[in-house]
Structure formats: C-alpha cells, structure tokens
Amino acid sequence: MPTLKFIEASGQTHVVEAVVGQSVMEAATGHLVPGIVGECGGCCACATCHVYVEEPWCGQLDPPDEMERGMLDGTPGVTARSRLSCQIKVSAALDGLVLRIPAAS
Amino acid sequence: MTQAKGTVLIIGGGQAGAETAVELRKLGHDGRILIVGEEPFLPYKRPPLSKAYLAGDCTETQLYMMQAANLEKAGIEYHGGVPVTRIDRAAHTVERADGTQLRYDKLVLATGGRARPLPVPGADKPNVFLLRTIADVQKIRAHCQPGKRVAIVGGGFIGLEAAAVLVKKGLAVTVLEGLPRVLARVTCPQVSAFFERVHRQAGVDLRTGVQVAGFDGDAEVKRVCLSDGSTIETDFVVVGIGLIPNTELAASAGLAVDNGIVVDEYTRTADPDIYAAGDCTHHPSRFLGRYVRLESVQNAMEQGRAAARNIMGRQEPYQMVPWFWSDQYDLKLQMVGISSGYDQLVLRGDPATQRHFAVFYLKNGRIIAADTVSRPQEFMLAKKLVAENATVDPARLADETLPLKTLVG
Numbered sequence: 001m002p003t004l005k006f007i008e009a010s011g012q013t014h015v016v017e018a019v020v021g022q023s024v025m026e027a028a029t030g031h032l033v034p035g036i037v038g039e040c041g042g043c044c045a046c047a048t049c050h051v052y053v054e055e056p057w058c059g060q061l062d063p064p065d066e067m068e069r070g071m072l073d074g075t076p077g078v079t080a081r082s083r084l085s086c087q088i089k090v091s092a093a094l095d096g097l098v099l100r101i102p103a104a105s
Numbered sequence: 106m107t108q109a110k111g112t113v114l115i116i117g118g119g120q121a122g123a124e125t126a127v128e129l130r131k132l133g134h135d136g137r138i139l140i141v142g143e144e145p146f147l148p149y150k151r152p153p154l155s156k157a158y159l160a161g162d163c164t165e166t167q168l169y170m171m172q173a174a175n176l177e178k179a180g181i182e183y184h185g186g187v188p189v190t191r192i193d194r195a196a197h198t199v200e201r202a203d204g205t206q207l208r209y210d211k212l213v214l215a216t217g218g219r220a221r222p223l224p225v226p227g228a229d230k231p232n233v234f235l236l237r238t239i240a241d242v243q244k245i246r247a248h249c250q251p252g253k254r255v256a257i258v259g260g261g262f263i264g265l266e267a268a269a270v271l272v273k274k275g276l277a278v279t280v281l282e283g284l285p286r287v288l289a290r291v292t293c294p295q296v297s298a299f300f301e302r303v304h305r306q307a308g309v310d311l312r313t314g315v316q317v318a319g320f321d322g323d324a325e326v327k328r329v330c331l332s333d334g335s336t337i338e339t340d341f342v343v344v345g346i347g348l349i350p351n352t353e354l355a356a357s358a359g360l361a362v363d364n365g366i367v368v369d370e371y372t373r374t375a376d377p378d379i380y381a382a383g384d385c386t387h388h389p390s391r392f393l394g395r396y397v398r399l400e401s402v403q404n405a406m407e408q409g410r411a412a413a414r415n416i417m418g419r420q421e422p423y424q425m426v427p428w429f430w431s432d433q434y435d436l437k438l439q440m441v442g443i444s445s446g447y448d449q450l451v452l453r454g455d456p457a458t459q460r461h462f463a464v465f466y467l468k469n470g471r472i473i474a475a476d477t478v479s480r481p482q483e484f485m486l487a488k489k490l491v492a493e494n495a496t497v498d499p500a501r502l503a504d505e506t507l508p509l510k511t512l513v514g
Contacts, residue, residue: 022167030175032131039403041150045430045439046403047485067437067481074485074510 002095006033006051009103018090024099025049025086035101042086044068047075049085054098061088077102111136111210113416114199116189116354118142120150120402121383122215123170124409125416126181132417138181139207141199145186146239147173152402154242155266155345156432160274161246165239192358194376211416214366214374214381215409216351218400223258223344227320232341236263237348248341251275256329256339258317260287262431263345265300268309269433279310279337281329286313291429293444296464296476299456300433307434348400350385363387365398370422372412380416382408392426392492393443401429426492436460439484442474442491451502453483453509463487463509470496486513 001017004027008014018027028036028049037048044067053061058081064072068087072078085099113129115122118140126138140148149168157163166172176183191200198206220235222228234245245267248255253276257264260282272278280287286297287304304311316332320342328336352362360374361367365387372380372388383405390397404427411423428441447466454462461479465472465487471494475487486509490497497512 029127030171032127032179034131037406039406040430041152041402043152043156043430043432044481045432045437046428067479070481071485073482074488 002090005098007100020090022090023086024088047071050075050102051085052081052100053083057097113138113211114209115140115213115215117215117217118148119217121405121409123148124406125213125413128410128413130179140183141189142185143188155263159242160270194358212379213412214355215383216385218348218350218384221347221349225319230326232325234343236345249274253340255341257343259345267343272307272309281315282313283316292476295456371415372423380412382412391424399427403428436479438478440476441488444474451499453505483509489513
C-alpha cells in the first residue's frame with residue numbers, strides 16, 4: 001500500500017496508507033486528516049480538497065485537466081504546486097508522496 | 106473548550122450523520138460515537154447514485170464515505186439495517202424496530218429524507234423505481250439494457266442526471282415534467298431552455314407541461330397515461346419528483362417540526378441534548394435572512410460539522426451560502442445562492458448557442474445567486490460575489506472581454 005504524508009499548516013503530520021485506485025482526497029478523508037473535506041465527493045466541483053504537492057512528485061503527476069485548472073484559478077492561496085487532491089489517483093509510483101494542506105482550507 | 110462527555114448517538118447513516126461522527130473524532134471527542142442507520146450499507150455518498158453509480162462506473166464500496174476498517178480505526182460504530190422507532194427524551198434512550206434500546210448523552214437527528222412517491226394509480230407496480238438509495242439504483246441498473254424504453258417522471262436534477270446516463274447507455278429515454286420547463290424551481294428560463302436543448306440533442310424525448318395520470322399494465326407497467334389521454338409505451342419507470350424530509354421521529358418526540366426539524370443557528374433543537382443536521386432540518390440562514398430547508402450534500406456535510414463543533418461546546422453558528430452542482434453529459438452545472446426573487450438577470454456568454462456560460466441573478470442591484478455551466482473559474486469567483494451580495498455594474502458583468510477576476514474585490 002502506498003504511504004502518503006499530509007502536513008498541516010501547523011506542521012502536524014499524518015501518515016496514511018492509501019489504496020491504489022482511490023483518490024488522494026479519499027485517502028485523506030478516510031483517515032480523518034483535517035483540512036481536506038471533499039465536499040462534492042470528488043468530482044471536481046468544490047475545491048475543498050486543495051493541497052500543495054511537494055517535489056519531486058509535483059512534476060511527475062499527470063497535469064490537471066481544464067476543469068481542475070479552472071477550479072484552481074478561482075481558489076484562494078493557489079501556487080504552482082496546487083492541486084485538487086480528488087483529481088490525483090493513488091498509484092504505487094506515488095509511495096512516499098508528500099502533500100501540504102493550506103492554512104484556511 | 107468544553108468536551109462533550111459520553112455517548113453521542115447519531116440517527117441516520119447518510120452524509121450528515123457520518124460527517125458529524127468524523128468531525129467529532131477530529132475535534133477530540135473521546136466518548137462513544139454510534140451511528141444508527143436504516144439502510145444496511147455503511148454511510149455512503151448519495152450524489153453519485155444518479156451519475157457514476159447508475160452508469161456502472163463505480164462500485165458500491167467506492168460510494169462508502171469510509172471503509173469499514175477506517176470506521177473501526179476511528180472508533181465510529183455503525184449499526185445499519187434497523188430503523189429507530191422512538192426517542193425517549195426523559196430516559197435519554199432510543200428504541201429500534203427490533204426492540205433494542207440504546208442510551209445517549211447527546212443525540213443527533215440526521216434522518217434525511219425519502220424520495221417522494223408519485224400518487225397515481227399503478228405507481229406501486231414492480232417496474233416503477235424511485236432513486237434515492239443504493240438499493241433503488243441496483244434495481245434500476247438491472248433493467249438498463251440498450252434498446253429498452255424508460256420513462257422518467259420529473260425534470261429536476263435527479264431526473265435529468267438519470268436521463269443523461271441512461272440515454273448514453275443506449276436506452277430510449279422519455280422525460281416527463283409537469284411544469285412548463287425543466288429545473289423550474291431552481292433556475293431561470295434561459296438555463297432551463299439550455300438543458301432542454303442539450304437533452305433533446307442527445308436524443309432524449311423531453312416533454313414539459315405534461316401530467317402523469319397513471320400507469321397501465323397488468324403485472325408490470327407497460328405504458329404511461331398522460332392527463333391529455335395520450336399514452337407512452339415503456340419498459341420501466343423512474344420517478345424523481347422530490348424529497349419528503351424524515352421528521353416523524355422528531356415530531357413524535359415532541360420536538361418542533363415546520364417543513365423540517367426546527368433547529369437554531371447552533372443546530373440545536375429545543376432539547377439541549379438533541380441536535381439535527383442535513384436535509385431534515387429547517388434552520389436559520391443568515392445569508393438568506395430567513396429559515397430554510399436545503400436538500401443538498403454541501404448543507405448535509407457542513408451542518409453535520411457544525412453540529413459536531415457545537416456538541417463539543419464551541420458555540421459556533423452555522424453559516425453557509427447554499428451551493429449545488431449537477432453533472433450531465435460533459436457539462437458541469439454549478440449554482441450558488443438562491444435565485445428566487447431576482448429582478449435582473451445578467452448573462453456572460455450565450456446559453457442559446459454555447460455550451461459554457463454564466464448567469465448572475467441580481468436583486469436591487471446586488472448579486473444574490475449565480476449559475477455557471479462548465480465555467481469552474483467563474484463559479485469560484487461567483488461564490489465570492491454571491492457571499493458578499495456584491496454590487497457590480499451589470500454592463501461590466503456581462504462584458505466577456507473583462508475577466509471576472511477583475512470584478513472581484
């Protein structure tokens with residue numbers, strides 16, 4: 001099982017075991033990681049699962065599609081590392097992935 | 106912060122109930138958390154039922170909000186399949202249909218709602234389906250072979266989402282809406298006309314202003330009878346005509362019910378140990394300046410979290426700007442605010458010719474609501490404008506050469 005590490009703005013970290021095929025958002029909400037809500041259930045409609053993806057993974061992920069880019073465009077606190085975690089599918093290659101959670105998410 | 110000691114019992118295994126439980130744990134509640142659900146399934150996401158799950162693109166397990174092992178790890182007990190029949194407020198107990206009793210210190214009513222049945226002759230036949238639960242969709246899916254004919258009663262979100270999925274699966278789809286246009290309760294005529302055009306172009310036989318008088322057939326429904334005397338041959342029927350809030354338990358426990366279970370802005374009923382959240386509540390909305398009952402997953406989840414915070418003694422009022430979304434075909438409709446009562450409409454883009462646009466609803470010059478179709482960035486910005494009830498020059502708002510971003514303060 002790939003291991004994902006979430007870091008809250010406060011520095012508090014959460015290491016969770018994710019299931020291949022689920023989304024990073026689902027892995028977070030399934031393990032009670034604070035700050036990742038996933039209100040729309042993962043269909044890229046709410047931006048309540050915004051995360052910053054640490055390198056080296058950020059450059060390795062499939063780029064966001066048009067819908068995700070649009071949602072991010074209107075989301076506060078967005079940087080070049082911003083993604084909606086419901087749109088990142090967990091794979092074995094993402095073992096060790098580190099994600100930072102925005103302060104006001 | 107005062108900690109809620111003891112057992113929190115949540116009636117209702119939907120998203121409001123599960124979100125309350127999860128938030129309680131995140132906030133550090135260390136007592137027992139128990140969810141009692143009517144359905145046998147673990148708490149699950151309902152929005153995909155009329156979309157990905159109906160299409161067969163996701164499994165039952167993928168609908169679960171948390172898998173069984175994670176629920177167990179979080180110390181959230183789920184007791185499904187047996188409904189609660191009675192609340193004894195004096196004894197702080199609830200009784201279930203099998204006679205078992207459960208004690209609570211704090212009780213959360215997250216009883217949701219049930220699909221409204223169609224009150225016409227023949228609606229009880231075995232090939233007439235509602236669409237609210239996993240069990241409903243499993244029955245519908247068993248009938249979904251290409252070439253089959255389905256009559257969908259109701260041109261709201263559920264009916265139209267189902268139509269989009271089923272026509273894509275190769276079924277012959279007829280949608281029957283009683284009002285003169287689809288989505289009439291939630292959007293303006295221009296957006297209704299847009300979705301009518303989209304569905305017709307996809308091959309849906311969409312009829313508005315038609316009344317279903319009854320269903321004809323012996324063992325099963327074979328045709329839909331309309332009030333004008335005409336009939337429509339069909340293999341099965343899906344009914345999506347709204348929701349009835351489940352308020353009976355609350356009412357019989359002597360709690361106030363008015364359109365829904367009445368709660369204050371802290372999600373409390375008049376009983377200091379009983380809270381309520383989700384589709385079943387009639388609650389004060391600061392944004393709207395009135396009481397409202399919302400049928401939406403966003404409200405279910407946010408109000409559930411608010412209930413958890415208040416159970417933990419945080420005294421935080423529940424405030425949200427209502428928003429909704431619907432996926433149909435390749436289109437994403439996102440709506441924020443409540444548009445009823447608008448006196449001016451501003452379009453960005455042309456719903457009559459394009460497949461992406463935004464509509465702003467103004468009242469006394471202020472933005473009270475917006476609908477966007479496949480314009481996610483404008484939706485996110487509209488959320489801000491609506492939350493602030495912003496005043497924006499309508500001519501500038503309509504001017505697509507000005508990025509919406511430049512109009513948001």
